[in-house]
Amino acid sequence: MMDFAYWLQSTGFFTALRQSWYVYPFILSLHMIGIALFGGLIVATDLRLLGVALTKHPAAEVVNSLRPIKHAGLTLMVLCGLLMFGSKAEEYLLNPWFHAKLTLLVLVGIHALVFRKSVYAKAAEFDAAGTLPGNAKLAATLSLILWTGLLICGRGIGYINPDLDRVHALLLR
């Protein structure tokens, strides 16, 4: 795994990316712009499912209409994430905050699998019934917790600088 990380970050593309003073910050900025411009779509969907915002609009309309933009934003953020990972793959692999972030991303995937059928595909039924069931509120609450956790782990990554020289020495031994 560490061999792969070393190979990846040593490729010409990722070496150039790491060595430029402005490319990494620019990609990080795009990652942050993802939060600023697209994070609100997740929040708005969750708040609607909790029944505390956009209540004049059908839940189904909110869920379905915001989804394509949300996915575009997510794609941008994941792409930026992959570029940042590739440029400093060894450091990321040794960073506990990165491990926590990946774990939360897996949980986000599980959240989608669990609630897609039971909540997001049934939003029109909630509108017809005029009430939001408990599992819709649960899905929204968990979503807000997961994304807040992802944000904290993302910021945490920047505070750990693994001692690569020591790691390399240990690996050689």
Place this chain on the structure above:
Amino acid sequence: MFFQLEAILESPLTFPALECFHIAGFGLGVGTIAVVDFRMLGWALPKAKVSDIAASLSRWTTIGLTLVFLSAGGLFYSDPDLYYLNPSFQIKMTILMFALIFHFTVHQKRAFEDQPAKWVGAVSLLLWASVTLCGIFIAFTGEAG
């Protein structure tokens, strides 16, 4: 009271915690402004009235932006010179001023009077994206870079 304040200011967790509040704050504050922008561009909630969206989300925008400004005060206070003299910070404050003026004049007027325009949504998104970009570059330019 002051002793406790000192302890909080000196804790190594304070700065990263403030950063998290700052990021979560703009995710909520700017993020809900962006929902209105996406409506103006015709990409989100096309059947809904823009004034309804703006009215329903405005309290969340206020909560988010309040978080942003309170945490910003704490971050700035940690090392005022580092920020004040930083070129990215100076550009960020200039664009932020334009973003806020645009938000509280053109943007809110167009939203609450139901006169959505694509250019208003696009300019708003562009201004807030620029503020975010300059925010990140603070850590990579000037004394901090």
